[in-house]
Amino acid sequence: MINKIKGTYDILPEDSAKWQDLEDVIRNVSKLFNFKEIRTPIFEYSELFHRGVGETTDIVKKETYDFEDRGGRSVTLRPEGTASVVRSIIENKLYADATQPLKLYYQGPMFRYERPQKGRYRQFHQFGAEAIGSNSPLIDAEIINYAATFLQALRIKNIKIKINSLGDAESKELYKEKLREYLRPNIHQLCGDCNRRYEENPLRVLDCKVDKDNPVLIEAPKPLDFLTEESKYHFDQVIAALDAIGLDYEIDKSLVRGLDYYTHTVFEIDADLESLGAQSTLVGGGRYNKLVESLDGPDTPAVGFAFGLERLLLALESVDKPQNAPFIHCFMIALGDDVQADALTMVNDLRHGGLICDYDFFNKNLKGKFKQAERLNAFFILIYGEEEAKEKMINVKDTRSGIQERVPLRNLYNYIVNNLNPSHGSCSGNCSSCDEC
Numbered sequence: 001m002i003n004k005i006k007g008t009y010d011i012l013p014e015d016s017a018k019w020q021d022l023e024d025v026i027r028n029v030s031k032l033f034n035f036k037e038i039r040t041p042i043f044e045y046s047e048l049f050h051r052g053v054g055e056t057t058d059i060v061k062k063e064t065y066d067f068e069d070r071g072g073r074s075v076t077l078r079p080e081g082t083a084s085v086v087r088s089i090i091e092n093k094l095y096a097d098a099t100q101p102l103k104l105y106y107q108g109p110m111f112r113y114e115r116p117q118k119g120r121y122r123q124f125h126q127f128g129a130e131a132i133g134s135n136s137p138l139i140d141a142e143i144i145n146y147a148a149t150f151l152q153a154l155r156i157k158n159i160k161i162k163i164n165s166l167g168d169a170e171s172k173e174l175y176k177e178k179l180r181e182y183l184r185p186n187i188h189q190l191c192g193d194c195n196r197r198y199e200e201n202p203l204r205v206l207d208c209k210v211d212k213d214n215p216v217l218i219e220a221p222k223p224l225d226f227l228t229e230e231s232k233y234h235f236d237q238v239i240a241a242l243d244a245i246g247l248d249y250e251i252d253k254s255l256v257r258g259l260d261y262y263t264h265t266v267f268e269i270d271a272d273l274e275s276l277g278a279q280s281t282l283v284g285g286g287r288y289n290k291l292v293e294s295l296d297g298p299d300t301p302a303v304g305f306a307f308g309l310e311r312l313l314l315a316l317e318s319v320d321k322p323q324n325a326p327f328i329h330c331f332m333i334a335l336g337d338d339v340q341a342d343a344l345t346m347v348n349d350l351r352h353g354g355l356i357c358d359y360d361f362f363n364k365n366l367k368g369k370f371k372q373a374e375r376l377n378a379f380f381i382l383i384y385g386e387e388e389a390k391e392k393m394i395n396v397k398d399t400r401s402g403i404q405e406r407v408p409l410r411n412l413y414n415y416i417v418n419n420l421n422p423s424h425g426s427c428s429g430n431c432s433s434c435d436e437c
Protein backbone atom coordinates (compact mmCIF):
# COMPACT_ATOMS: atom_id res chain seq x y z
CA MET A 1 0.00 0.00 0.00
CA ILE A 2 1.28 3.47 -0.90
CA ASN A 3 0.71 6.00 1.92
CA LYS A 4 0.63 9.78 1.82
CA ILE A 5 3.92 11.62 2.31
CA LYS A 6 4.79 12.63 5.87
CA GLY A 7 3.53 16.12 6.67
CA THR A 8 0.66 15.97 4.18
CA TYR A 9 -2.98 14.96 4.66
CA ASP A 10 -6.18 14.25 2.77
CA ILE A 11 -9.21 16.52 3.09
CA LEU A 12 -11.92 13.90 3.20
CA PRO A 13 -15.51 14.55 2.07
CA GLU A 14 -16.79 15.02 5.62
CA ASP A 15 -14.23 17.81 6.17
CA SER A 16 -14.65 19.58 2.83
CA ALA A 17 -17.65 21.58 4.05
CA LYS A 18 -15.51 23.18 6.79
CA TRP A 19 -12.98 24.31 4.18
CA GLN A 20 -15.70 25.61 1.87
CA ASP A 21 -17.27 27.62 4.70
CA LEU A 22 -13.90 29.09 5.65
CA GLU A 23 -13.16 30.01 2.04
CA ASP A 24 -16.60 31.64 1.74
CA VAL A 25 -15.83 33.90 4.71
CA ILE A 26 -12.46 34.77 3.16
CA ARG A 27 -14.19 35.88 -0.04
CA ASN A 28 -16.97 37.77 1.70
CA VAL A 29 -14.77 39.69 4.16
CA SER A 30 -12.28 40.44 1.37
CA LYS A 31 -15.15 41.91 -0.65
CA LEU A 32 -16.06 44.11 2.34
CA PHE A 33 -12.58 45.63 2.23
CA ASN A 34 -12.49 45.75 -1.62
CA PHE A 35 -9.62 43.23 -1.95
CA LYS A 36 -9.49 41.23 -5.21
CA GLU A 37 -8.16 37.68 -5.54
CA ILE A 38 -4.85 36.91 -7.28
CA ARG A 39 -3.65 33.38 -8.08
CA THR A 40 0.02 32.59 -8.67
CA PRO A 41 1.90 29.36 -9.58
CA ILE A 42 2.66 26.82 -6.87
CA PHE A 43 6.33 26.69 -7.94
CA GLU A 44 8.67 29.52 -8.91
CA TYR A 45 12.35 30.01 -9.68
CA SER A 46 14.29 29.50 -6.45
CA GLU A 47 15.93 32.92 -6.81
CA LEU A 48 12.57 34.59 -6.09
CA PHE A 49 12.38 33.24 -2.55
CA HIS A 50 16.12 33.51 -1.86
CA ARG A 51 16.03 37.21 -2.71
CA GLY A 52 12.51 37.94 -1.54
CA VAL A 53 12.18 36.04 1.74
CA GLY A 54 15.89 36.35 2.62
CA GLU A 55 18.92 34.07 2.32
CA THR A 56 19.42 34.03 6.10
CA THR A 57 15.86 33.12 7.11
CA ASP A 58 15.09 29.67 8.46
CA ILE A 59 12.55 29.25 5.65
CA VAL A 60 15.19 29.50 2.91
CA LYS A 61 18.07 27.85 4.81
CA LYS A 62 16.14 24.89 6.24
CA GLU A 63 12.60 24.55 4.96
CA THR A 64 12.20 25.11 1.21
CA TYR A 65 11.47 22.29 -1.21
CA ASP A 66 14.08 22.97 -3.90
CA PHE A 67 14.65 20.83 -6.99
CA GLU A 68 16.19 21.01 -10.43
CA ASP A 69 13.70 20.54 -13.25
CA ARG A 70 14.42 18.65 -16.47
CA GLY A 71 15.71 21.81 -18.07
CA GLY A 72 18.34 22.24 -15.34
CA ARG A 73 16.52 25.18 -13.73
CA SER A 74 16.44 25.60 -9.94
CA VAL A 75 12.80 25.57 -8.85
CA THR A 76 11.14 25.90 -5.43
CA LEU A 77 7.67 25.01 -4.22
CA ARG A 78 6.39 28.28 -2.78
CA PRO A 79 6.93 28.48 1.02
CA GLU A 80 4.84 31.68 1.37
CA GLY A 81 2.67 33.90 -0.81
CA THR A 82 4.01 37.45 -0.71
CA ALA A 83 7.09 36.99 -2.90
CA SER A 84 5.00 35.35 -5.64
CA VAL A 85 2.41 38.13 -5.53
CA VAL A 86 5.13 40.78 -5.80
CA ARG A 87 6.76 38.92 -8.69
CA SER A 88 3.40 38.87 -10.50
CA ILE A 89 2.86 42.58 -9.87
CA ILE A 90 6.25 43.41 -11.35
CA GLU A 91 6.00 41.03 -14.30
CA ASN A 92 2.50 42.21 -15.24
CA LYS A 93 3.26 45.87 -14.47
CA LEU A 94 0.33 46.07 -12.07
CA TYR A 95 2.22 48.79 -10.18
CA ALA A 96 1.11 51.12 -12.99
CA ASP A 97 -2.59 50.38 -12.39
CA ALA A 98 -4.57 53.57 -11.91
CA THR A 99 -6.60 52.15 -9.02
CA GLN A 100 -3.84 52.41 -6.42
CA PRO A 101 -3.32 51.02 -3.90
CA LEU A 102 -3.58 47.53 -5.33
CA LYS A 103 -5.59 45.51 -2.80
CA LEU A 104 -5.05 41.80 -3.44
CA TYR A 105 -5.64 38.59 -1.54
CA TYR A 106 -4.63 34.98 -2.20
CA GLN A 107 -5.32 31.54 -0.80
CA GLY A 108 -3.76 28.18 -1.60
CA PRO A 109 -1.18 25.54 -0.68
CA MET A 110 2.35 26.37 0.50
CA PHE A 111 5.25 24.00 1.25
CA ARG A 112 7.86 23.96 4.01
CA TYR A 113 10.03 21.09 5.18
CA GLU A 114 9.50 21.39 8.94
CA ARG A 115 8.58 19.04 11.77
CA PRO A 116 4.89 18.15 11.40
CA GLN A 117 2.77 18.87 14.47
CA LYS A 118 -0.83 19.65 15.31
CA GLY A 119 -2.04 22.37 12.94
CA ARG A 120 1.33 22.54 11.11
CA TYR A 121 2.11 20.47 8.02
CA ARG A 122 4.67 20.33 5.22
CA GLN A 123 1.93 21.10 2.73
CA PHE A 124 -0.26 23.74 4.34
CA HIS A 125 -2.64 26.45 3.18
CA GLN A 126 -2.45 30.21 3.57
CA PHE A 127 -4.86 33.08 3.16
CA GLY A 128 -2.95 36.32 2.76
CA ALA A 129 -3.53 39.89 1.64
CA GLU A 130 -1.28 42.59 0.19
CA ALA A 131 -1.93 46.33 -0.22
CA ILE A 132 0.58 47.68 -2.74
CA GLY A 133 1.41 51.28 -3.62
CA SER A 134 0.55 53.39 -0.56
CA ASN A 135 2.86 54.56 2.21
CA SER A 136 -0.07 55.88 4.26
CA PRO A 137 -0.27 54.72 7.90
CA LEU A 138 -4.01 54.36 7.27
CA ILE A 139 -3.42 51.35 5.01
CA ASP A 140 -1.43 49.70 7.83
CA ALA A 141 -4.46 50.14 10.07
CA GLU A 142 -6.72 48.94 7.24
CA ILE A 143 -4.74 45.69 6.90
CA ILE A 144 -4.85 45.06 10.67
CA ASN A 145 -8.59 45.81 10.75
CA TYR A 146 -9.14 43.47 7.78
CA ALA A 147 -7.40 40.61 9.61
CA ALA A 148 -9.27 41.30 12.86
CA THR A 149 -12.64 41.54 11.07
CA PHE A 150 -12.01 38.18 9.42
CA LEU A 151 -11.50 36.57 12.85
CA GLN A 152 -14.61 38.32 14.17
CA ALA A 153 -16.61 37.02 11.18
CA LEU A 154 -15.51 33.52 12.21
CA ARG A 155 -16.70 34.34 15.77
CA ILE A 156 -13.24 33.79 17.17
CA LYS A 157 -13.19 35.77 20.40
CA ASN A 158 -10.52 36.67 22.96
CA ILE A 159 -8.16 37.92 20.26
CA LYS A 160 -5.13 40.04 21.10
CA ILE A 161 -3.58 42.38 18.52
CA LYS A 162 0.15 42.93 19.10
CA ILE A 163 1.89 45.68 17.16
CA ASN A 164 5.38 47.13 16.89
CA SER A 165 7.53 49.16 14.50
CA LEU A 166 10.94 48.26 13.07
CA GLY A 167 11.24 51.68 11.47
CA ASP A 168 12.74 52.55 8.10
CA ALA A 169 16.09 51.33 6.76
CA GLU A 170 18.01 53.92 8.79
CA SER A 171 16.19 52.94 11.99
CA LYS A 172 16.81 49.23 11.37
CA GLU A 173 20.53 49.69 10.75
CA LEU A 174 20.95 51.78 13.89
CA TYR A 175 19.03 49.24 15.93
CA LYS A 176 20.92 46.28 14.45
CA GLU A 177 24.20 47.83 15.51
CA LYS A 178 22.99 48.50 19.07
CA LEU A 179 21.51 45.00 19.33
CA ARG A 180 24.69 43.35 18.04
CA GLU A 181 26.69 45.38 20.58
CA TYR A 182 24.36 44.29 23.40
CA LEU A 183 24.31 40.59 22.41
CA ARG A 184 28.07 40.22 21.84
CA PRO A 185 29.01 39.36 25.46
CA ASN A 186 25.80 37.34 26.05
CA ILE A 187 25.31 35.39 22.83
CA HIS A 188 26.82 32.19 24.32
CA GLN A 189 23.79 32.03 26.66
CA LEU A 190 21.44 31.57 23.71
CA CYS A 191 20.68 28.58 21.46
CA GLY A 192 22.74 27.51 18.44
CA ASP A 193 20.28 29.05 15.98
CA CYS A 194 20.53 32.38 17.82
CA ASN A 195 24.32 32.26 17.54
CA ARG A 196 23.99 31.79 13.79
CA ARG A 197 21.33 34.52 13.50
CA TYR A 198 23.55 36.90 15.45
CA GLU A 199 26.13 36.72 12.66
CA GLU A 200 23.64 36.85 9.78
CA ASN A 201 20.86 39.14 11.04
CA PRO A 202 20.74 39.96 14.77
CA LEU A 203 17.10 41.15 14.56
CA ARG A 204 16.01 37.57 14.07
CA VAL A 205 17.46 36.59 17.45
CA LEU A 206 14.45 38.33 19.01
CA ASP A 207 12.14 35.98 17.09
CA CYS A 208 13.61 32.88 18.77
CA LYS A 209 10.97 30.51 20.19
CA VAL A 210 13.52 28.50 22.23
CA ASP A 211 14.93 31.43 24.22
CA LYS A 212 11.92 33.76 24.20
CA ASP A 213 11.86 33.77 28.03
CA ASN A 214 15.62 34.11 28.44
CA PRO A 215 16.51 37.29 30.39
CA VAL A 216 19.09 38.11 27.71
CA LEU A 217 16.29 38.58 25.16
CA ILE A 218 13.78 40.07 27.57
CA GLU A 219 16.22 42.81 28.57
CA ALA A 220 17.56 43.44 25.05
CA PRO A 221 17.17 46.91 23.50
CA LYS A 222 13.96 47.29 21.50
CA PRO A 223 13.45 48.57 17.91
CA LEU A 224 10.85 51.12 19.04
CA ASP A 225 13.54 53.02 20.97
CA PHE A 226 15.64 53.65 17.84
CA LEU A 227 13.11 55.04 15.38
CA THR A 228 13.87 58.08 13.27
CA GLU A 229 11.43 60.98 13.64
CA GLU A 230 9.77 60.03 10.35
CA SER A 231 9.36 56.40 11.45
CA LYS A 232 8.01 57.43 14.84
CA TYR A 233 5.46 59.71 13.17
CA HIS A 234 4.33 56.85 10.90
CA PHE A 235 3.85 54.51 13.86
CA ASP A 236 1.99 57.15 15.88
CA GLN A 237 -0.41 57.63 12.96
CA VAL A 238 -1.03 53.88 12.71
CA ILE A 239 -1.87 53.82 16.43
CA ALA A 240 -4.17 56.84 16.05
CA ALA A 241 -6.03 55.12 13.19
CA LEU A 242 -6.51 51.93 15.23
CA ASP A 243 -7.84 54.05 18.09
CA ALA A 244 -10.23 55.82 15.71
CA ILE A 245 -11.82 52.56 14.53
CA GLY A 246 -11.98 51.20 18.07
CA LEU A 247 -9.59 48.25 17.77
CA ASP A 248 -7.96 47.09 21.00
CA TYR A 249 -4.22 46.40 20.73
CA GLU A 250 -1.05 46.25 22.76
CA ILE A 251 2.38 47.51 21.77
CA ASP A 252 4.85 44.60 21.93
CA LYS A 253 8.33 46.12 21.76
CA SER A 254 9.95 42.70 21.18
CA LEU A 255 7.86 41.79 18.13
CA VAL A 256 10.00 41.55 14.98
CA ARG A 257 8.47 38.79 12.76
CA GLY A 258 10.58 36.15 11.02
CA LEU A 259 11.10 37.48 7.49
CA ASP A 260 13.84 39.88 6.45
CA TYR A 261 11.69 42.10 4.22
CA TYR A 262 9.66 43.82 6.98
CA THR A 263 9.99 47.56 7.66
CA HIS A 264 7.94 49.93 9.84
CA THR A 265 4.75 48.30 11.17
CA VAL A 266 4.74 44.62 12.19
CA PHE A 267 1.85 42.89 13.92
CA GLU A 268 0.45 39.56 15.09
CA ILE A 269 -2.98 38.53 16.31
CA ASP A 270 -3.23 35.84 18.98
CA ALA A 271 -6.31 34.01 20.26
CA ASP A 272 -6.62 32.52 23.73
CA LEU A 273 -8.22 29.22 22.70
CA GLU A 274 -7.81 25.78 24.24
CA SER A 275 -7.61 24.05 20.86
CA LEU A 276 -4.52 26.11 19.88
CA GLY A 277 -2.47 25.21 22.93
CA ALA A 278 0.66 27.27 23.59
CA GLN A 279 1.03 28.34 19.93
CA SER A 280 -1.68 31.00 19.93
CA THR A 281 -0.70 33.18 16.96
CA LEU A 282 -3.19 33.05 14.08
CA VAL A 283 -1.93 35.78 11.74
CA GLY A 284 1.20 37.85 11.25
CA GLY A 285 2.11 40.64 8.92
CA GLY A 286 3.49 44.09 8.43
CA ARG A 287 4.92 46.63 6.03
CA TYR A 288 7.60 45.76 3.47
CA ASN A 289 8.49 48.92 1.58
CA LYS A 290 11.66 47.61 -0.10
CA LEU A 291 10.56 44.18 -1.31
CA VAL A 292 9.21 45.28 -4.71
CA GLU A 293 12.40 47.22 -5.43
CA SER A 294 14.61 44.32 -4.26
CA LEU A 295 12.93 42.09 -6.85
CA ASP A 296 13.74 44.56 -9.68
CA GLY A 297 10.50 46.51 -9.56
CA PRO A 298 10.07 50.25 -8.95
CA ASP A 299 10.31 51.74 -5.46
CA THR A 300 6.84 50.73 -4.18
CA PRO A 301 5.57 50.63 -0.58
CA ALA A 302 3.45 47.68 0.55
CA VAL A 303 1.87 46.04 3.60
CA GLY A 304 0.20 42.65 4.14
CA PHE A 305 -0.57 39.64 6.31
CA ALA A 306 -0.94 35.84 6.13
CA PHE A 307 -3.11 33.30 7.97
CA GLY A 308 -2.48 29.55 8.16
CA LEU A 309 -5.82 27.94 7.34
CA GLU A 310 -5.07 24.72 9.23
CA ARG A 311 -4.45 26.81 12.34
CA LEU A 312 -7.75 28.62 11.77
CA LEU A 313 -9.66 25.35 11.49
CA LEU A 314 -8.00 24.24 14.72
CA ALA A 315 -9.07 27.50 16.36
CA LEU A 316 -12.65 26.97 15.19
CA GLU A 317 -12.82 23.80 17.28
CA SER A 318 -13.03 26.11 20.30
CA VAL A 319 -15.81 28.25 18.85
CA ASP A 320 -19.20 27.60 20.45
CA LYS A 321 -21.15 27.21 17.21
CA PRO A 322 -19.49 25.25 14.38
CA GLN A 323 -18.83 27.43 11.36
CA ASN A 324 -20.19 24.82 8.96
CA ALA A 325 -23.57 24.73 10.75
CA PRO A 326 -26.40 25.94 8.48
CA PHE A 327 -27.79 29.35 9.43
CA ILE A 328 -30.19 32.04 8.30
CA HIS A 329 -30.12 35.73 9.10
CA CYS A 330 -33.83 36.22 9.87
CA PHE A 331 -36.91 34.16 10.66
CA MET A 332 -40.24 35.97 10.33
CA ILE A 333 -43.11 35.27 12.74
CA ALA A 334 -46.38 36.86 11.60
CA LEU A 335 -49.13 37.01 14.23
CA GLY A 336 -52.52 37.07 12.53
CA ASP A 337 -53.86 36.63 9.00
CA ASP A 338 -54.18 40.37 8.37
CA VAL A 339 -50.41 40.96 8.56
CA GLN A 340 -49.28 37.97 6.46
CA ALA A 341 -48.98 39.94 3.22
CA ASP A 342 -46.93 42.71 4.84
CA ALA A 343 -44.69 40.14 6.55
CA LEU A 344 -44.03 38.32 3.27
CA THR A 345 -43.21 41.64 1.59
CA MET A 346 -40.69 42.43 4.33
CA VAL A 347 -39.04 39.01 3.96
CA ASN A 348 -38.79 39.52 0.20
CA ASP A 349 -37.23 42.98 0.63
CA LEU A 350 -34.66 41.63 3.10
CA ARG A 351 -33.75 38.85 0.67
CA HIS A 352 -33.25 41.39 -2.11
CA GLY A 353 -30.83 43.11 0.27
CA GLY A 354 -28.76 39.91 0.49
CA LEU A 355 -30.06 38.55 3.80
CA ILE A 356 -31.00 34.88 4.13
CA CYS A 357 -34.59 34.80 5.45
CA ASP A 358 -37.29 32.24 6.07
CA TYR A 359 -40.91 32.15 7.18
CA ASP A 360 -43.30 29.93 9.10
CA PHE A 361 -45.26 28.16 6.36
CA PHE A 362 -47.01 25.68 8.69
CA ASN A 363 -49.02 28.12 10.82
CA LYS A 364 -47.58 26.59 13.99
CA ASN A 365 -48.34 27.89 17.46
CA LEU A 366 -45.97 30.52 18.87
CA LYS A 367 -43.81 27.96 20.67
CA GLY A 368 -43.53 25.94 17.45
CA LYS A 369 -42.53 29.05 15.48
CA PHE A 370 -39.70 29.81 17.91
CA LYS A 371 -38.61 26.16 17.79
CA GLN A 372 -38.45 26.34 13.99
CA ALA A 373 -36.29 29.47 14.17
CA GLU A 374 -33.95 27.64 16.54
CA ARG A 375 -33.69 24.63 14.19
CA LEU A 376 -32.81 26.97 11.31
CA ASN A 377 -30.15 28.68 13.46
CA ALA A 378 -31.69 32.11 12.83
CA PHE A 379 -29.59 35.06 14.01
CA PHE A 380 -32.71 37.24 14.33
CA ILE A 381 -36.37 36.45 14.95
CA LEU A 382 -38.77 39.08 13.56
CA ILE A 383 -42.14 39.25 15.33
CA TYR A 384 -44.88 41.19 13.54
CA GLY A 385 -48.53 41.48 14.56
CA GLU A 386 -51.49 43.81 14.22
CA GLU A 387 -50.28 46.14 16.98
CA GLU A 388 -46.86 46.47 15.31
CA ALA A 389 -48.57 47.10 11.96
CA LYS A 390 -50.54 50.02 13.41
CA GLU A 391 -47.38 51.56 14.89
CA LYS A 392 -45.22 50.75 11.80
CA MET A 393 -42.80 48.92 14.12
CA ILE A 394 -41.48 45.34 14.39
CA ASN A 395 -39.99 43.35 17.29
CA VAL A 396 -36.50 42.01 16.56
CA LYS A 397 -34.89 39.40 18.83
CA ASP A 398 -31.15 38.71 18.52
CA THR A 399 -30.91 34.99 19.33
CA ARG A 400 -27.19 35.21 20.12
CA SER A 401 -27.41 37.95 22.75
CA GLY A 402 -31.03 37.42 23.78
CA ILE A 403 -31.73 41.15 23.33
CA GLN A 404 -35.14 42.08 21.88
CA GLU A 405 -35.83 45.56 20.52
CA ARG A 406 -38.73 47.35 18.87
CA VAL A 407 -37.51 48.74 15.53
CA PRO A 408 -39.21 51.10 13.04
CA LEU A 409 -40.06 49.22 9.85
CA ARG A 410 -38.13 51.72 7.72
CA ASN A 411 -34.96 50.93 9.72
CA LEU A 412 -35.29 47.12 9.77
CA TYR A 413 -32.71 46.26 7.09
CA ASN A 414 -30.05 48.63 8.42
CA TYR A 415 -30.68 47.47 11.99
CA ILE A 416 -30.08 43.82 11.06
CA VAL A 417 -26.97 44.51 8.96
CA ASN A 418 -25.45 46.74 11.65
CA ASN A 419 -26.02 44.09 14.32
CA LEU A 420 -24.98 40.94 12.46
CA ASN A 421 -21.66 40.96 14.33
CA PRO A 422 -22.30 42.38 17.82
CA SER A 423 -18.59 42.54 18.70
CA HIS A 424 -17.76 44.69 15.69
CA GLY A 425 -20.93 46.60 14.93
CA SER A 426 -20.99 45.65 11.25
CA CYS A 427 -21.80 42.80 8.92
CA SER A 428 -20.33 39.43 9.82
CA GLY A 429 -19.30 38.69 6.27
CA ASN A 430 -21.50 35.58 6.13
CA CYS A 431 -24.10 36.98 3.73
CA SER A 432 -23.27 36.35 0.13
CA SER A 433 -24.69 39.20 -1.89
CA CYS A 434 -25.73 42.21 0.20
CA ASP A 435 -24.12 45.58 -0.53
CA GLU A 436 -22.36 45.49 2.83
CA CYS A 437 -20.50 42.30 1.80
